[in-house]
Amino acid sequence: MRTAINKETLVLHTGNEIDQQFGALSVPVYQVSTFLQDVHGHGKGFEYSRSGNPTRDALEKAFAVLEHGKCGLAFSSGIAAITAVFMCFSTGDHFIVSDVVYGGTYRLLTKVLSRMGMTVTFVDSSNLAAIEAAITPQTRAVFVETPTNPVMAVSDIRAIAALCRKRGFRFIVDNTFMSPYWQNPLLLGADIVVHSATKYLGGHSDVVAGLVVTATAELGEEIHFLQNAMGGILGPQDSWLLMRGIKTLSVRMEQHERNANALAAWLQTLPGVAKVYYPGLASHPQHALARSQAGGFGGMISFELTTPELAEHFLSRLKLIALAISLGGVESLICLPAKTTHASFPAERLKALGISDRMVRLSVGIEHVEDLKQDILQALSNQ
Amino acid sequence: MDSNEFKTVAPGTPGVMGWAGKEPLLAGAGPGTRCVHGGAAPDPAYGAVAAPIYQTSTFALLDIRTSAGFEYTRSGNPTRARLEEAIALLEGGCGAICTSSGMSAILAVLSLLEHGSHVLCPDDCYGGTFRTLAHARQVHGLEATFLDMTDLEAVAAAIRPNTRMIWAETPSNPLLRLLDLAALAGIAKARGLLLAVDNTFMSPLLQRPLRWGADLVLHSTTKYLNGHSDVVGGAVAAAAGRTDLLERLATLNMTLGTSQSPHDCALVLRGLKTLHLRMRAHEANARALAAFLAAHPAVARVNYPGLPCHPQHALALRQQEGFGAMLSFELKDGSQASVAKVLRALRWFTLAESLGGVESLVAQPASMSHASMTAAMRGRIGIRDGLIRLSVGVEDPEDLIEDLRQALEGRTPPSVP
Secondary structure (H helix, E strand, O other), X not given: OOOOOOHHHHOOOOOOOOOOOOOOOOOOOXXXXXOOOOOOOOOOOOOEOOOOOHHHHHHHHHHHHHOOOOEEEEEOOHHHHHHHHHOOOOOOOEEEEEOOOOHHHHHHHHHHHHHXXXXXXXXXXXXXXXXXXXXXXXEEEEEEEOOOOOOOOOOOHHHHHHHHHHHOXXXXXXXXXXXXXXXXXXXXXXXXXXXXXXXXXXXXXXXXXXXXXXXXXXXXXXXXXHHHHHOOEOOHHHHHHHHHHHOOHHHHHHHHHHHHHHHXXXXXXXXXXXXEEOOOOOOOOOHHHHHXXXXXXXXXXXEEEOOHHHHHHHHHHOOOOEEOOOOOOOOOEEEOHXXXXXXXXXXXXXXXXXXXXXXXXXXXXXXXXXXXXXXXXXXXXXX | OOHHHOOOOOOOOOOOOHHHHOHHHHOOOOHHHHHHHOOOOOOOOOOOOOOOOOOOOEOOOOEOOEOXXXXXXXXXXXXXXXXXXXXHHHHOEEEEEEEOOHHHHHHHHHOOOOOOOXXXXXXXXXHHHHHHHHHHHHHHOOEEEEEOOOXXXXXXXXXXXXXXXXXXXXXXXXXXXXXXXXXXXXXHHHHOOEEEEEOOOOHHHHOOHHHXXXXXXXXXXXXXXXXXXXXXXXXXXXXXXXXXXXXXXXXXXXXXXXXXXXXXXXXXXXXXXXHHHHHHHHHXXXXXXXXXXXXXXXXXXXXXXXXXXXXXXXXHHHHOOOOOOEEEEEEOXXXXXXXXXXXXXXXXXXXXXXXXXXXXXXXXXXXXOOOOOOHHHHHHHOOOOOEEEEEOOOOOHHHHHHHHHHXXXXXXXXXXX
């Protein structure tokens, strides 16, 4: 008898499957704000839904298991989750963050947390020396996205974790692009994992949510305090939808991966396509690293067209693939990062990072891959 | 990105992007693409990628006797309309109705028949169908003959002057016997009868009865179509060209008040988006389990159409696009004590009614789904106490096989990690 459960089974059966009272196979939606208590203020584990709710609790526990952490916490958006993680720090603290971090995280750091006297240095986190060079006496944390959005640079989670351990920094990984199905940063030495659960975890483009998982119970306590104090919690209905999404995480991620692998290789052969960014391609500069720290390469592909005019023509002609922000849903979505997800970056910064107006980012859905190819071909044509 | 960097237009402004022309593509798209995009044209008001849930009972009229297509949610609701469109697309029909349960879908179909009509029904039909037909006999004067429909001569011989419908379920529950849909459609057509097929066990991904000549196809969407054990629902799709039946069904759904709620429709629509992936995983697991059980010394027989030894394996290959994930097996020791021991020892398989969810379920048909049949009738069709039915989920097959092994061999289960 194997002692470990396979991950396909784990996503289905992680304490979120059977209601204690009536045996319902789906966790009940506790759409309630408050809970009865006795005269001594003792409840049955829940007092008020901001501090804790049975439906959200089921999600948080299940997700902690999936990310191999001690404590899970659910928030009303990915940005609310990231905000709570940064609010653990204080005025004067300094962070080192991936230079092509998601535009929303960049905005939070440079326009909101900066007002509280927190400072940040953005570095190419795929270069360990660049991280070391950015360290100041005030540095308290390193925050990376890997692969990065949208240029798909891969950072070495193990190496950064070792550096952070040595220097006493907190190491935070945004694992949205990979999902715990492919990558488990806590197993590689990270302290905190954050997710925009809106993406692959929810997976159906119908929930906005964020999740945090901590490596230790102490860190979990610290963030739970902020979750309750700041109130950026996820509602019971959305918690339930998220759990429902996670039940098909394994089958969805496998199909996203299959489709993305096929499309990335195929896109390289198209005349209008100048360059393809996908860690699964052997030509990707960190292909070996990606393979060593993740079980798959995910469903996100960026590619550059030969001209900005072709990029615009292409986007306006796609029929099956919708032009929309967000990613990780069952349906394929596409966007022009320079004008949407990363529009909050100054123009010179976009240029330095290689995010041109010829670059499109494709979130590969779970449709039939031939239908996606057909759509891309007709949109690239001059008809 | 900041939202004020977008130029905004009035809600409802038509899109100029290519996706505005997505709909005509769907008919020719692959089954997986149809699952993801069926009924999912971006919302015309704001372009929301997920269909809005129109949780409303009624709609403001634009003028006296003028509506934007919907007046009252019992008769029509935009969220339900999207699900109906998606199911019709998957089944290849002219349209569909969605009902509050699989039983209400059955009720709607039987309500197409006038008083005194006669229906032919398989003798190993779903227990709920059996109960409804018994009820309809008393209340609505609907007569039914239950027979072994694999015997086509018996089917033809059972037709009476007042026979109006052939009811088919294939594969059957829980014995996984198959009916030849093309042959039944031939008889129905020649004798002017309707052929209604309950396609719950297969889903439109694995079997499309309308293709074989059925007039109506039914689903308990509670099962594979929704797939997450969290909605109770039903659907009926009418064959291409049978808009007359579709219109009558829509009227019945409104008249009987059986239409499905907007929220549940949105959940089923969400379920459909992964139907192709789930069915693939369900089936791969079922094949592995069937092979394991067939080779196990404690098992007397396995009923699964995917096994080459299944007497109708060739028909399954011809008629179905897969074998599905329902199977049943009989223990050599068919005593109640022995069955109870196995059922109690299983850990990944939950003892529960229903089927088709992501999680594996186990049932004893004689005491559960088919308890409304008489013991004599169960005995005649072969549903013995020692029969165990599995609804194979999408867990890892090794975990499921190991669970069956320990339960069948009576080993002390190690503690769950």
